[in-house]
Amino acid sequence: MLTTTKEMLLKAQDGHYAVGAFNVENLEFVMAVIAAAEERHSPVIMQTTPGTVKYASLDYFAAMARVAAQSASVPVAIHLDHGDGFDRCMQAMHAGYTSVMIDGSHEKFEDNIDLTASVTKVALPLDIPVEAELGKVGGKEDDGPAVEGESPYTDPDQAQQFVETTLCSSLAVGVGTAHGVYKGTPHIEQQVLKDIRSRVDVPLVLHGTSGVPDDQVAEAIKNGICKVNYATELRQAYTRGFMGFMSKYPDTFDPKKAAKPAMEEIKQLVMSHMDNLGSSYKA
Numbered sequence: 474m475l476t477t478t479k480e481m482l483l484k485a486q487d488g489h490y491a492v493g494a495f496n497v498e499n500l501e502f503v504m505a506v507i508a509a510a511e512e513r514h515s516p517v518i519m520q521t522t523p524g525t526v527k528y529a530s531l532d533y534f535a536a537m538a539r540v541a542a543q544s545a546s547v548p549v550a551i552h553l554d555h556g557d558g559f560d561r562c563m564q565a566m567h568a569g570y571t572s573v574m575i576d577g578s579h580e581k582f583e584d585n586i587d588l589t590a591s592v593t594k595v596a597l598p599l600d601i602p603v604e605a606e607l608g609k610v611g612g613k614e615d616d617g618p619a620v621e622g623e624s625p626y627t628d629p630d631q632a633q634q635f636v637e638t639t640l641c642s643s644l645a646v647g648v649g650t651a652h653g654v655y656k657g658t659p660h661i662e663q664q665v666l667k668d669i670r671s672r673v674d675v676p677l678v679l680h681g682t683s684g685v686p687d688d689q690v691a692e693a694i695k696n697g698i699c700k701v702n703y704a705t706e707l708r709q710a711y712t713r714g715f716m717g718f719m720s721k722y723p724d725t726f727d728p729k730k731a732a733k734p735a736m737e738e739i740k741q742l743v744m745s746h747m748d749n750l751g752s753s754y755k756a
């Protein structure tokens with residue numbers, strides 16, 4: 474059975490580890506992420522952005538996650554990543570998603586509160602947890618424009634007011650990470666994270682973690698991060714495995730053959746992140 478992210482993240486918060494949330498793009502991603510979770514006996518969140526559900530529908534991903542969860546021995550959740558409006562969140566819940574994010578971080582503070590509260594009002598009574606975002610995660614998210622030139626950090630006082638008003642279940646924070654591929658070495662502002670943690674008690678979420686050194690992520694978990702998102706690295710792993718096979722055996726025309734090493738690349742990557750996040754053997 475699919476589970477929600479609520480209990481998963483509260484358990485992680487109690488146990489001082491984080492659950493990995495891995496963006497899946499197709500059937501092979503789903504199978505590889507589940508295989509990793511099974512091998513590591515780790516709870517796992519699979520998530521899709523609106524860009525991905527434009528490629529294949531919410532129904533497709535909900536169905537794949539449901540089938541995967543039915544035969545899995547570990548808790549599995551399917552989460553809407555960067556929900557781009559009230560309607561999208563409702564559609565995801567209707568399709569069977571067990572967790573949604575409403576991303577009002579591009580709006581003014583008050584508008585973000587109103588938008589987030591409109592979703593929590595419907596979702597929470599149905600036991601669907603809601604992730605919200607305050608502050609800016611840099612870089613290019615999904616297929617939207619790059620965010621540049623504004624202070625990226627979440628204000629701790631605003632975070633407290635935001636959580637108290639919206640009743641969001643978890644909060645994505647701006648602490649220096651960015652979506653996409655980093656040009657230099659990324660730097661998480663651990664003090665900002667500690668300040669936010671001292672004001673709010675909901676699980677905190679780290680976005681844009683692909684390319685962030687493991688020791689910085691581990692430190693961020695000590696400082697209150699309970700959910701860590703990886704998207705870009707999985708795309709790179711899949712493409713590396715697929716293309717590696719095709720350049721070695723260019724006459725191959727059965728896509729299943731090249732998909733196998735592609736899935737293996739994702740599986741190894743996901744297992745290594747689960748070890749670093751501390752979620753291995755926590756299922």
Ligand SMILES: [Zn+2]
Nearest residue numbers: 614680681702
């Ligand atoms: Zn994100």
